[in-house]
Amino acid sequence: MRFLVRLVINAVAIWLAAEWVSGIEIASSGRGQGWDVVVVLFIALVFTVVNAAIRPVVKLLSLPLLIVTLGLFTLVINALMLWLTAWISQATDYGLTISGFGAAFWGALIVSLVNWLLGALVPEHSRR
Known part of the structure; x- marks a missing residue:
């Protein structure tokens, strides 16, 4: 159950990063909103x-x-993980496209903040 909650939170965070950062795009196969x-x-x-x-x-x-x-390098690590995700997902017909490290950095910052915020809203018994 915890894995599914984390998966949905990550999905929302990545979608918001793609909406808010101009260098991040989610490429779909064009099958409509449900497919997205x-x-x-x-x-x-x-x-x-x-x-x-x-x-x-x-x-x-x-x-x-x-x-x-003092832990600020974690932002760079998060950007690299997002960039690696884009590289891996581009092997399919649809995936994440990131134009450069700056976009990856800002996207990772948004993903981290959304994960923190939504993770705090999940009830304690769902996190165990």
Whole structure:
């Protein structure tokens, strides 16, 4: 259940980042609005797997930078994870397109804030 909640929160966060940041686009196969939901959920699934599998290793390897920057380097790590998600999802007919690191940075900031906000709104028993 927690995985599904995290997946939906990530989907909303990525969709908002694509709406608000000009360098981020969600490419769909043109099958209508209902299909776009599936596309966003697919991208969120890729993002969730990337965050679960790769992000901890990157954070461990960049621990000295995280300490020196008092954790602000986490924003760069989040941008790299979003960029990696875009790279992986572009292997399909639909995916996430990010025009550069600046767009990835601002998109990751939005994704982080939305994840934090929506995660705080989820009841405690759903998070366990």
